[in-house]
Amino acid sequence: MLNADAALSVERLFKVFGEQPERAIELYNNGLDKDEVFAKTGMTIGVCDANFEVREGEIFVVMGLSGSGKSTLVRMLNRLIEPTAGAIVVKGQDIAKMSEKELNDFRRKHISMVFQSFALMPHMTVLQNAAFGLELSGVPLAEREKRAQAALEQVGLGQHPKSYPNELSGGMQQRVGLARALANDPSILLMDEAFSALDPLIRTEMQDELLELQEKEKRTIIFISHDLDEAMRIGDRIAIMEAGRVVQVGRPDEILNNPADDYVRSFFRGVDITGVISVGDIAQKKQVTVLDGEGKIHSARERIAAADRNYAYVVDGAQRFRGIVSARSLEAEMKTANPKISNAFLPDIPTLSSRDVIGDVIGAVNSAPCGLPVVDENGRYRGVVSRAVLLGALEREGEDG
Numbered sequence: 001m002l003n004a005d006a007a008l009s010v011e012r013l014f015k016v017f018g019e020q021p022e023r024a025i026e027l028y029n030n031g032l033d034k035d036e037v038f039a040k041t042g043m044t045i046g047v048c049d050a051n052f053e054v055r056e057g058e059i060f061v062v063m064g065l066s067g068s069g070k071s072t073l074v075r076m077l078n079r080l081i082e083p084t085a086g087a088i089v090v091k092g093q094d095i096a097k098m099s100e101k102e103l104n105d106f107r108r109k110h111i112s113m114v115f116q117s118f119a120l121m122p123h124m125t126v127l128q129n130a131a132f133g134l135e136l137s138g139v140p141l142a143e144r145e146k147r148a149q150a151a152l153e154q155v156g157l158g159q160h161p162k163s164y165p166n167e168l169s170g171g172m173q174q175r176v177g178l179a180r181a182l183a184n185d186p187s188i189l190l191m192d193e194a195f196s197a198l199d200p201l202i203r204t205e206m207q208d209e210l211l212e213l214q215e216k217e218k219r220t221i222i223f224i225s226h227d228l229d230e231a232m233r234i235g236d237r238i239a240i241m242e243a244g245r246v247v248q249v250g251r252p253d254e255i256l257n258n259p260a261d262d263y264v265r266s267f268f269r270g271v272d273i274t275g276v277i278s279v280g281d282i283a284q285k286k287q288v289t290v291l292d293g294e295g296k297i298h299s300a301r302e303r304i305a306a307a308d309r310n311y312a313y314v315v316d317g318a319q320r321f322r323g324i325v326s327a328r329s330l331e332a333e334m335k336t337a338n339p340k341i342s343n344a345f346l347p348d349i350p351t352l353s354s355r356d357v358i359g360d361v362i363g364a365v366n367s368a369p370c371g372l373p374v375v376d377e378n379g380r381y382r383g384v385v386s387r388a389v390l391l392g393a394l395e396r397e398g399e400d401g
Helices: 021-029 034-041 070-076 100-110 126-130 132-136 141-154 170-183 200-216 228-234 252-257 262-268 297-306 327-334 362-367 387-400
Strands: 008-017 044-054 059-063 085-090 111-114 188-192 220-225 237-242 245-250 288-291 311-315 321-326 372-375 381-385
Touching: 008 021, 008 070, 021 034, 021 044, 021 085, 034 044, 044 070, 059 070, 059 228, 070 188, 070 220, 100 111, 111 170, 126 132, 126 141, 126 170, 132 141, 132 170, 141 170, 170 200, 200 228, 220 228, 237 252, 237 262, 245 252, 245 262, 252 262, 288 297, 297 311, 297 321, 297 327, 311 381, 321 327, 321 372, 362 387, 381 387
Parallel strands: 044 245, 059 220, 059 237, 111 188, 188 220, 288 311
Antiparallel strands: 008 044, 008 085, 237 245, 311 321, 372 381
16 A cells, blocks of 8 residues: 655556566566566566655665666656556656646656766756756746756855856766756655766765755655665665565665565675664663752762662753763762752763764764763664673674674
8 A cells, every 4th residue: 555645655666668568567476587577578577566665855775786677767756767557656646647748747846857967058057057947847037047046055056157067077067967956846856876977086975965965955865876885875765676676675774684685685795884883773771861950969879879880871851861970970069069960960971863873983982981872863862872882783793794
């Protein structure tokens, strides 16, 4: 069943290249794989019975080796390639069933695409290129230039509206392509190997640019890639494709820890888990926690002593993290005229985000006098990562590999 709350839902989607596609799908549904169907009929199944959902505001990466069907799949999502069978539902509407006019109207309002080739018009300025999609949609000149300029500002090219493509670097040209897509303010942004043609350093910069844009304004992005490092770096969730099939969908750490089969396992073999496993995945709540507030300082000292610990982590009634106290800082504060637990907080102890990957926090954890508190996006306490917890996670992953 399709989820009406998803940004995009795909159900039983097929693409068959050949003269009798229904026959090929029938054979596939009867248990033949795509190679057997080709041997029997001469028809190629490019995408086989794809089913998945893309959530609002996530970067959903589709990856696989060359020939896995990922580019065919993404082109079906806006019907640059016509689906043979199945449903593609956006905003409650099945794109696969739309007329040509309905489809064109829908694309203009809801879906933009960024290709591997920059596809810029050499005779047009940067501003004109960024506004090109709006021009095709019939948007008046003043409005489309305003929207195009705003999109250029978003991608860091606000100072180059009058430049021409041949005056820009490859990375800057791809930024223009991204600005052209953003100018339409799409509900869904499709990116087909968008950074693959760029040099490694520029490619990393563009990945950073995309993540920064996503941080400022959440968009639903479907990103096609053959690069595992890229997928792990930018993807909220990843779909792995093989021979036209969507083999597994999940968060990078979920797929890494529980691969669906040997094909997926081979993809992730040798992956540096320090760039995949998040701090929130390993945080532990075994440390002493106490409530902030008046009169709590004595109970905090008693709890630390009873647990034979040196530190306690202070939270409020909504479990938002407030600070760290030690046995020594509490003793010193209790000697003052009006002791308060907040005055005993240890200074200069960093807080970790649950979304941080462990590779980014190793230095901070190793240099801290105590385990570091982990909080979610709302500031709620998720637990502690200490040197022992970090080492244990690294050792477990090393054994699994």
